[in-house]
Amino acid sequence: MTCNMSQAMHSLEVLARIQNKTVTEVMEPHKEVLQDMIPPKKHLLRHQPANAQIGIMDGNTFCTTLEPRLFTIGESLRIYAHFPTFSGINM
Secondary structure, three states: OOHHHHHHHHHHHHHHHHOOOOHHHHHHHHHHHHHHHOOOOOOOHHHOOHHHHHHHHHHHHHHHHOOOOOOOOOOOOHHHHHOOOOOOOOO
16 A cells, blocks of 8 residues: 555544544545446546556445445446456465
């Protein structure tokens, strides 16, 4: 995780704490924009530069792991064919 991402996540946590809300509730007004960007619906992930791909995947992970979740992404969507999976790799 990058320093910028850590700082952004911390800032969201501080905003949520100050407002007596969850991070999900703080981000809720921006949900529609995020759903369009993570993953990108207008531009395929593979057409993005590598650093943008990493940022998009990090954003995807962040938004789908919030408790409560901001949104759930259906893995059956065709766009997810472009996301790497590690199901067959023993780590």
